[in-house]
Amino acid sequence: MADRRLDTLRHAVRWPVLLKHLGMLGVVLALLNGVPLLATVIGGEHRLIAAYALPLLVLLAVSLPLARLTASERLQLNEALAVVVLAFLIGSLVMSIPLAQAMAGPRGGWLDGWFEAVSAITTTGLSTAATVEDKPASFLFARAWMQWYGGLGIVVLSLALFLHNGMFARQLMETEAVGETLVSSTKTYARRMLAVYVVLTVGAVGCLWLATGDGFVALTHGLSAVSTGGFSTFDASVAGWSPLAAGTALLFSLLGAVSLPLWHRAWQQGWKQGWRGGLAELGRDPELRLLLMATLTIAGLLWLWAPTGEGRAADALLLAMSAQSTTGFAPTNVAALDDASKLTLIASMLVGGSVGSTAGGFKLLRLLILLRLLQLVLARAATPRHAVLGVHLQARQVADEDLWRVLLVVLLFVGLAFVSWLAFVTHGYPALDALFEVVSATATVGLSAGIARPELEPVLKLVLCLDMLAGRLEILALLVLLHPGTWFGKRTEVA
Known part of the structure; x- marks a missing residue:
C-alpha cells in the first residue's frame, strides 16, 4: 500500500528542464576549459591546440x-x-581528449586521459602517469585548473542541490527563505563561496610563490591546495621541498578542508565585531575543532609508528594534514610506510574534512552525528523507558531524516570501498595496499600505495574512476541517476 502511494507521488525528470540546465552548465564548462586552451596557445604548444579546441x-x-x-x-x-552527476561526467569526458593527447606514450591512451580528467575534476589527485615531469606545462596547468573549479563546483552544487532539504544544509547556506527557488538560492550561495574561494586561492599562490620562488609551481600547487586536489608538477609531490614550502602548501590544504560558509560567517562577524568576533565564530564550529583534533591525533600516531630519524615529526604532521584534508600531497613515500601507518591514514582519509569544504570523505559532521548517536544509545541504558531523548548538535536536534541520511551515506561509503577492494584483491593485489588505494579514490584523496600506475589493468582503472566520481558526488547522487524511476514515470508540468 505504501509503495503504491509512493508511486503516485514520484515524478520522473522533465526533459526540457534537465536539458536547459545541462546546456547552461555546458556553456560554463566550455568557458572554464577554455583557460587551459589559452594557456596552450600562449605556451606555443601547437600540437595540443586542436585537442583542446575541438x-x-x-x-x-x-x-x-x-x-x-x-x-x-x-x-x-x-x-x-x-x-x-552529468556535469561532472561531461566535464571529465571533454577534457579526457587533450589530457590523453598530452600523455601519449608507449602505454598511453584515452582511458589514461579520462582517468586523469576524472581525478582532476573530482579533486582526487590519483594519476596513472609514470612521470609528470616530462609532460607539457599546459597538461600540468589543466589538471590543477580542473581541480580548482571542480572543488568550487562541488561545494556549491552538493550543498545547494544535494543537501538543500536538510537542516544543516540550510544552516550552511544561510538561507531559509520560503520564496527562494533552488536555482536562485544557489546563485546567492555561489557568489559568497566564490569570493571566499578566490581569497584563499590568491593567498595560497602568493605565499607559495614567496616560499618556492617559482611562479608556475606556486600557481599549480596553490590551485591544487585550496581545492584539496593534490596534483603536483613533481613525481615526488612535495617530498624534498623545504619545510617552509611544504608546510605552506599543506596549511592552505587544511584551510580548504574547512567549511567555506564558516569562513564567510567568520568574516562577517569580524567585520561587525572586530577580529575577536571572527575568531569566536571559528571557535564555535564543532567541525573545525574536530578537524584540528583529528589532524593532531593522526600526526601523533604516524610519529609513533615511524622509525626514528631526523624530520619524522614534521613528515608525520604534514602527512596527517594531507590525509585529513583529503589533499593528497605526499611529503614522503607513502608506498614505503608500514602497515600501522597505512591503516591510520585509511581511517583519516575515510572521514575527511568539513561539510561545505572542498574536502572528500564522508565528512566530519557525519562523524559528529554518529558520535552523538552513540552517546544517545549509552544514555538510554541509564534512563527510564518513557524518557524522550534525541540527538543534538550545536543546541539543535538532529531530525530523523538527517540522521538516517547520515547513516546511509556512511554505509554506502564503506560498502563501495569494500566492493572495490574485492575487485583489487581478486586481481592479486596485497589486501592492505588495495584497501588504501580504493579508500584514497573513494574519499578523493590521491595518496597512493603504488597501485595506480600505467600498467594497472583497464578494468581496475575504471573501478577507481567510478570510486572517484561516486565518492565526490556522495554516492547517492549517482544512484539517483541510475534509478529507473528518475527517467520513467509520471512527470509534472514543465512550467
Missing part, C-alpha cells in the same frame, strides 16, 4: 541551443542530482 567547440555547439530552451527554474531534487 571538444570545446562541440560542447558549445550542443550547449548553446539547449541553454535557450524555455523551461521551469524550479528543479526537482532528482533533476538537480542528475544535473550534478
Whole structure:
C-alpha cells in the first residue's frame, strides 16, 4: 500500500528542464576549459591546440541551443542530482581528449586521459602517469585548473542541490527563505563561496610563490591546495621541498578542508565585531575543532609508528594534514610506510574534512552525528523507558531524516570501498595496499600505495574512476541517476 502511494507521488525528470540546465552548465564548462586552451596557445604548444579546441567547440555547439530552451527554474531534487552527476561526467569526458593527447606514450591512451580528467575534476589527485615531469606545462596547468573549479563546483552544487532539504544544509547556506527557488538560492550561495574561494586561492599562490620562488609551481600547487586536489608538477609531490614550502602548501590544504560558509560567517562577524568576533565564530564550529583534533591525533600516531630519524615529526604532521584534508600531497613515500601507518591514514582519509569544504570523505559532521548517536544509545541504558531523548548538535536536534541520511551515506561509503577492494584483491593485489588505494579514490584523496600506475589493468582503472566520481558526488547522487524511476514515470508540468 505504501509503495503504491509512493508511486503516485514520484515524478520522473522533465526533459526540457534537465536539458536547459545541462546546456547552461555546458556553456560554463566550455568557458572554464577554455583557460587551459589559452594557456596552450600562449605556451606555443601547437600540437595540443586542436585537442583542446575541438571538444570545446562541440560542447558549445550542443550547449548553446539547449541553454535557450524555455523551461521551469524550479528543479526537482532528482533533476538537480542528475544535473550534478552529468556535469561532472561531461566535464571529465571533454577534457579526457587533450589530457590523453598530452600523455601519449608507449602505454598511453584515452582511458589514461579520462582517468586523469576524472581525478582532476573530482579533486582526487590519483594519476596513472609514470612521470609528470616530462609532460607539457599546459597538461600540468589543466589538471590543477580542473581541480580548482571542480572543488568550487562541488561545494556549491552538493550543498545547494544535494543537501538543500536538510537542516544543516540550510544552516550552511544561510538561507531559509520560503520564496527562494533552488536555482536562485544557489546563485546567492555561489557568489559568497566564490569570493571566499578566490581569497584563499590568491593567498595560497602568493605565499607559495614567496616560499618556492617559482611562479608556475606556486600557481599549480596553490590551485591544487585550496581545492584539496593534490596534483603536483613533481613525481615526488612535495617530498624534498623545504619545510617552509611544504608546510605552506599543506596549511592552505587544511584551510580548504574547512567549511567555506564558516569562513564567510567568520568574516562577517569580524567585520561587525572586530577580529575577536571572527575568531569566536571559528571557535564555535564543532567541525573545525574536530578537524584540528583529528589532524593532531593522526600526526601523533604516524610519529609513533615511524622509525626514528631526523624530520619524522614534521613528515608525520604534514602527512596527517594531507590525509585529513583529503589533499593528497605526499611529503614522503607513502608506498614505503608500514602497515600501522597505512591503516591510520585509511581511517583519516575515510572521514575527511568539513561539510561545505572542498574536502572528500564522508565528512566530519557525519562523524559528529554518529558520535552523538552513540552517546544517545549509552544514555538510554541509564534512563527510564518513557524518557524522550534525541540527538543534538550545536543546541539543535538532529531530525530523523538527517540522521538516517547520515547513516546511509556512511554505509554506502564503506560498502563501495569494500566492493572495490574485492575487485583489487581478486586481481592479486596485497589486501592492505588495495584497501588504501580504493579508500584514497573513494574519499578523493590521491595518496597512493603504488597501485595506480600505467600498467594497472583497464578494468581496475575504471573501478577507481567510478570510486572517484561516486565518492565526490556522495554516492547517492549517482544512484539517483541510475534509478529507473528518475527517467520513467509520471512527470509534472514543465512550467
